[in-house]
Amino acid sequence: MPAELGEPVARFIEHLASERRQARLTCNHYRRDLLRLACYLQAQAATWAALDSHDLRGYVAELSRQGLGGRSIARHLSAIRRFYDYLNREGLARNNPALGVRAPKAPRRLPRVADVDQLNELLDGAADDDPLTIRDRAMFELLYSSGLRVSELTGVDLNDVRLDEGEIRVFGKGGKERLLPVGRKALQALRRWLAQRPAMAVDGELAMFLSQHGRRLSARSVQLRLARWGQLHGADQRLYPHLLRHSFASHLLESSGDLRAVQELLGHADIATTQVYTHLDFQHLAKVYDQSHPRAQRRPRSRSRG
Template sequence: MSDVLPVQFSKHLDAFYEFLRNEKGLSIYTQRNYKRQLTTIAEQLVELGVESWQDVDAGWVRQVTSKGMREGLKASSLSTRLSSLRSFFDFLVLRNVLTANPAKGVSAPRKSRPLPKNIDVDEMGQLLEVNEDDPLSIRDRAIMELMYGAGLRLAELVSIDVRDIQLRQGELRVIGKGDKERKVPFSGQAKEWLGHWLRVRNQLAKPEEKGLFVSKLGVRISHRNVQKRMAEWGLKQGVNSHISPHKLRHSFATHMLESSGNLRAVQELLGHENISTTQIYTHLDFQHLAQAYDQAHPRAKKK
């Protein structure tokens, strides 16, 4: 490496790679990835006129990040590059080569997280036409009706205990992200099929099992089991879309917003802390929000 990069750069990189190999015990693949990322960064810094690692500050780190963006590097790749650089600078701080890590305050651009397409109302009706009367089929329809009827996360659904359900009132207690508790209403088909399931649950559940939904082994159903069964029902019912728990939650949010236009209510039902999350989740554009504000806010109306 020393014949490619100035010794002020290469000697510290070589020491870092030895540290990764001997003290951290990282895999060959991970070591190679660090080398690839850090070599690229070092070459760019030399090209920009930086003479040593001690001369690198947050401004230089941002320049390297900007260069990667201009070259069309994906957000995930830029994040990996910055992560490698932070680890390397932490090592240099540990070895007293640097007094502080100049990459700590520099963040990579946010990764775009594509949302799943929602299932339209007709396809949802097709999916939920499960009329088989064995306990597992009743359980599966109750799960799908409740996920779509209440907009639950998969983790929330799996963690529900029998005691969390108030069937007559149509209320459900769930523990969401950050261990935050909320009450969620449900009615109609979700209420009807949950009632069917509660009547046959004892045919599967072990006596001591508290979980609302159980597997054929009689214990609380797993995340993977729910995902697998939903995908199977999608194929069995002839639905074109791949069926997943998150897609049912997304469809709940989209259909509720389309029919009600009440963003705040949908936010509360989904258990979102910030309304911006709900806005993105439901593909609601800013123009729609602006129009709603102009029409509704007393100080926004033109005289």
């Protein structure tokens, strides 16, 4: 690679590492993305100073043809944008061609949800008097009953749960407080866990859910225990906390059709975030339609024999 293409990249990465104190992984990503563009410029017999927005859009189109998704291309453009800010300050370029260029819009992935009947079977499971199993059942029932994030679950303290009223107080993103209903099954599981909890808790610990050492349980532990629960009880997909939250939202919307209520229960600031579940609901309806309506799917016409 010509020095006029490679050396500015090397100096920029050194600038990021030494002056900007960027993480090594970030520097590695920037180096890789910029050297990829440098190779493209070399093939075009172009220079950094000559690159304009039109040329950069051609490069973005090439990345897309090579199979890169919108998020990966956006990361490339972010690196290029910062690189050209540096080149302009150093007098090596006069413009920033990345300012007016956007990455292709990445398709929004629909969250996965669990089947209602299978989820009921998994949560019922087999009766077990082991304290950790009793704790796990209470956690998983609560995740599905109230649509909690795993961070909200692990942050619950004893005084946040009102069993008689069937309510729980949680603190979501930005410390925003929500008061949520708790279902009958979850209340039963919580009462059973609370009978076991004193024998495990260390003095002064306020957390509702405890590790076997008597301290507040971590989010990672919840993830591992839920995955293990799914394996033990024959789940046909990997279980994780956000799957239960997604399932809560989708099943509730499917039954009620009340998008605003689901938004409030999930603690979404923007209803657009909640609207993804309307697509899930439509998928369910479309599946039922395809399977049930006699004229939903075209069947191949049999040929008459003459």
